[in-house]
Amino acid sequence: EVQLLESGGGLVQPGGSLRLSCAASGFTFDTYGMSWVRQAPGKGLEWVSSISGTGDSTIYAPSVKGRFAISRDNSRNTAYLQMNSLRGEDTAVYFCARVPVITVVTHYYVFWGQGTLVSVST
Amino acid sequence: QSVLTQPPSVSAAPGQEVTISCSGGPSNIGKNLVSWYQKLPGTAPKLLIFDNHERPSGIPDRFSGSRSGTSATLGISGLQTGDEADYFCASWDSSLYAVVFGGGTKLTVL
Numbered sequence: 001e002v003q004l005l006e007s008g009g010g011l012v013q014p015g016g017s018l019r020l021s022c023a024a025s026g027f028t029f030d031t032y033g034m035s036w037v038r039q040a041p042g043k044g045l046e047w048v049s050s051i052s053g054t055g056d057s058t059i060y061a062p063s064v065k066g067r068f069a070i071s072r073d074n075s076r077n078t079a080y081l082q083m084n085s086l087r088g089e090d091t092a093v094y095f096c097a098r099v100p101v102i103t104v105v106t107h108y109y110v111f112w113g114q115g116t117l118v119s120v121s122t
Numbered sequence: 123q124s125v126l127t128q129p130p131s132v133s134a135a136p137g138q139e140v141t142i143s144c145s146g147g148p149s150n151i152g153k154n155l156v157s158w159y160q161k162l163p164g165t166a167p168k169l170l171i172f173d174n175h176e177r178p179s180g181i182p183d184r185f186s187g188s189r190s191g192t193s194a195t196l197g198i199s200g201l202q203t204g205d206e207a208d209y210f211c212a213s214w215d216s217s218l219y220a221v222v223f224g225g226g227t228k229l230t231v232l
Contacts, residue, residue, distance in 0.1 A: 107213050
């Protein structure tokens with residue numbers, strides 16, 4: 001059974017940093033790309049970033065490029081999202097999701113984690 | 123402002139059918155496949171449709187999808203109160219090199 005478990009969310013001040021983790025199980029981790037998708041309170045889904053199965057290809061939404069960094073440790077079956085220079089508009093539930101192929105290109109996600117809440121506030 | 127445009131809300135009575143539209147452009151829906159998700163508060167998005175019209179295992183055939191030109195449509199027939207949720211479309215955008223989502227549509231089953 002495919003499982004994705006996010007952790008690392010919490011309350012952080014504007015300008016601060018946070019690292020999210022997504023622990024995966026139930027599949028061969030390095031043969032799938034991984035993505036982060038967020039949903040701000042009362043808003044829609046927003047794709048944030050994706051990384052290929054090998055980790056050599058990464059892409060970002062314009063709203064987070066230069067501030068967030070996606071990475072993965074295939075030996076630990078875990079994907080990460082390092083979030084720096086956080087802003088109020090980054091407040092959201094962050095979901096990790098499995099790309100159905102090894103690359104970053106996809107139009108759908110079958111498997112999602114339950115999400116972790118990031119709150120950016122003083 | 124979302125790249126894909128959806129109506130903010132739709133409503134219909136139990137047992138009726140409803141359609142939700144998703145309008146995009148030539149770099150996303152016009153040349154790439156579309157998916158649809160159901161989102162309930164406090165839960166992860168649930169994939170309803172992929173590859174424009176394919177249903178994952180376990181999704182009832184009350185849910186259907188189609189694509190024409192730069193627009194896509196989700197259909198839900200035999201509406202149930204449990205279908206009340208937010209629905210999102212998504213696609214790949216070849217120009218942005220990114221996954222793009224619609225702004226979401228809130229379905230109310232009256």
